[in-house]
Amino acid sequence: MxxxxxxxxxxxxxxxxxxxxxxxxxxxxxxxxxxxxxxxxxxxxxxxxxxxxxxxxxxxxxxxxxxxxxxxxxxxxxxxxxxxxxxxxxxxxxxFAWSDGDWRGRPWEETVLYEAHVGTATPEGTFAALTAKLDHLHDLGITALELLPVADFPGDRGWGYDGVLHYAPDHAYGTPEELKRLVDEAHRRGMMVFLDVVYNHFGPSGNYLPNYAASFFTERHETAWGAGINFDGEAAAVVRDYFVHNALYWLEEYHFDGLRFDAVHAIADDSSRHVIGELAERVREGLPGREIHLVLENAANEARWLERDEAGRPSLHNAQWTDDTHHAWHRLLTGESDGYYADYDDPARHLGRCLAEGFAYQGEFSAHEGAVRGEPSAHLPPSAFVNFLQNHDQVGNRAQGERIGALTEPAKLALARAGLLLSPQIPMLFMGEEWQASAPFQYFVDFADPELSRAVRDGRRREFGGFGGFAAEEVPDPTDPQTFARSRLDWAEIERPPHAAVLAETQALLRLRQEQVVPVTKTRFRGATCQRPAPDTLDIRWDFERGTLRFVAHFGDSEAVVEGPGSSSLIWASPGVELGAEIRLQPWTGAFLVNRS
The missing domain is CATH 2.60.40.10 (Immunoglobulins)
Structure with missing residues (x-):
């Protein structure tokens, strides 16, 4: 092939x-x-x-x-x-001779994402080394590996969001053939592979396009990275084609199963057909017969991109990363209220709305943004939302890059982990999360220009002015190779306590998800409700054609009592939960139940 x-x-x-x-x-x-x-x-x-x-x-x-x-x-x-x-x-x-000629992908509802940065996911930091970890991911219960951007960026170290050659796998990670082999081997194990792509800006170093194609950019739109990309002016057709072909290139030539579009809220396009819509339409038209999955990062919470057709399939994009869910969980788990966490002053209420309806902000005023944010989303199925407790942004954009395991108590994190992996939304783990890795994930770059490097260092320090808890901390130097080295996973941890126990727990939850949850969520969604028996207690029900899933969770300091299970069967419960005529929940415990139709 x-x-x-x-x-x-x-x-x-x-x-x-x-x-x-x-x-x-x-x-x-x-x-x-x-x-x-x-x-x-x-x-x-x-x-x-x-x-x-x-x-x-x-x-x-x-x-x-x-x-x-x-x-x-x-x-x-x-x-x-x-x-x-x-x-x-x-x-x-x-x-390159592919061996996956029969591969058509997997249904979206079966997806369990594993976000990985190629350079720090293994000691070697290469496509080949990550290929050697596929058996671990398969045995864990991961069905989709998601790579941070690999488009060639300046130097040997970077997150990938400063790419300037969008069609080239970064040289530091290996050759095109080695990336294709990674995808091919994942497919051989029944796993999908997704790629994060960045269409909202070019990196600050190595972009020569303004020298010979000035109309590729426009001063009519400003972004955080400078002049906007010309998606809607004169000569925009060629510019749009550059990115549409890029999406098709990765999906066709590299046989990726899906793309995650970075920060589409930063793509300025005043044309009648927004480029994000055109991208999805041309992918759907150009690759029929395959399960192709398109995921957005969109701080604007625009439900319009996630609509389903009469058969319940995505018309354009499959899902959006839901920062709202992360922020609500994070404030519950840590109590942090700086920066955007200030918008989640009643985190249990916000979490309940996210799990039942998708977005916490569906047109309400955001004090942090200083504007109304979001669109109604309750009509969308849970599979239209990707949930997570951490990702590269939410870890790496902390001053020290700490993971959630370093910021909260094990019992609280155990409840959140089950809430993530057994809820009907699409769950995503950040590399190493399955064993509660101790390595931070810090921000690192490798710019040759000393002036640009200094600007990045200074900007990083200023960035934390809105997070009072970080203001006095020394922010690691992004240009120091040791910042990159500290961020590498230590795979030896999986054999040691407490990491081995967390790994076993994660694996068990993912097995329950595939056996008990997915058979229900693959059927038509009928609606969801969220009750709040007490301010610190949630009772959420998701109704599908083949059954009803229920999640009860208690975040308070004393015992809580909620309605009993009735005819529902228990899927999972925290230690100490009592099921009888009523369900008795101790502090920071919960349970998942199912009533099959």
Missing amino acids: RRVHSMPFGAEVADGAVRFSIWAPSVREVTLMIDGTERPMTRDAEGWHQLHDPQARPGSLYRFRIEGGLSIPDPASRFPPEDIEGPSQVIDPGA
């Missing part, structure tokens, strides 16, 4: 030659520099510069030179073996 995504830009291998193409409307002349030679390219009226080179071969190294003498990388490079400033390499994607 060979897989190739054809696109109008980059280096395409075909018929014994290589076609090179770059959109450079701001310049009149572009020269191809390849294997020690230079060859002029032909420009058309739209600003495309092309050359068919019969002497080029897979493995050839090339760059482009624009008028004025500036040498630039291919913005659609499939691989730059020497980082973003070096030459690109001609890659023949058809050379």
Whole structure:
């Protein structure tokens, strides 16, 4: 099985030659520099510069030179073996032999996500090393590995959100073939693989597009990273195509099963067809017959992107990361109220609304944002929301990068863990969470420019001004290699207490999820209710065609009593929970029940 995504830009291998193409409307002349030679390219009226080179071969190294003498990388490079400033390499994607020809994916409701940063998930920090951990993930009960962005970014260390070559797996992690092997091996084990992609900005170093394609960006829209990407002005069609092809490229040529779109609330697009909608439509149209899953990060809580069709399938996007759920759990578990946690002053109420309806903020005023936030979401099924207790942002954007296990008590975290993994929303674990890893996940970069490095260090310190608990702490230097080294997982922990017990508990909960919860949630959703028998107690019911799931949880300091189980069967309960005519809950305990239709 060979897989190739054809696109109008980059280096395409075909018929014994290589076609090179770059959109450079701001310049009149572009020269191809390849294997020690230079060859002029032909420009058309739209600003495309092309050359068919019969002497080029897979493995050839090339760059482009624009008028004025500036040498630039291919913005659609499939691989730059020497980082973003070096030459690109001609890659023949058809050379990789896939073994997963029968793979069509898995239904979305079966998804259990595992978010991993390739560089710190293993001591080696490579695609190959992560491939060696797939058996661990499979045995744990993970059904989908989600990679933080791998698009090539400056240097050898970074989260991936500063990428500038969107089509190239980062050289520090390995080759395109090694990434494909990771996906292929995951499929062989029945696991999906997702990729986080960043379409709201380019990184601050190594982006040469303004030098030859000025209309790729626009001053009409400002972002936190500078001028906005031109999704809605003159020449926007080429810009939109660049990102649409990128999504299709990862899904087709690398056979990823899904994409997570970073911070779509930061994508400014005033056109009648928002690029986020176009992306989803073209993916759905272009890849029929496969289970493709599209997930948003969207601080605006826009339910419009998550609607279902008459059959209950996603019309555009499958789900959104729900920060609301995380923030409510986090405030319950830690009591922290700085920054955006201030919006969750009644965390049990907010958590109950999230679990029953999706968003906590569905059009209410957010004091932290200073504006109304969100849209009604109660009509959506729980599978339209991805829930988590931690992720790269919520850990890494703390001053010291502490994980939730370092911030709360084990009994409280045990209840939250069950609440995450047995609720009908799609659960996500952050790498190492399954054994309560002790390693922090800190913010790290590797910029060669000392001025940019200094700006990042200073900005990181200023960032915590809104979090009073962090103001006096010394923020780790993001440019120090030790900050990166501290963030690597220590896999030896899984054999030691208390980590081994947490791992066994996580595995048991995920087994219960697949056996008891998923058969219910894969049927049509009919609605949910949340009752609050006491201010610190929740009683949530989700009604599906094949049964009703129920979660009762008590966060107070004394015993609570709630309505009995009736004809429902127990799925899981905290130690000390008593089930009889009534359910008696001790402090920070809970239970999950099911009544099958």
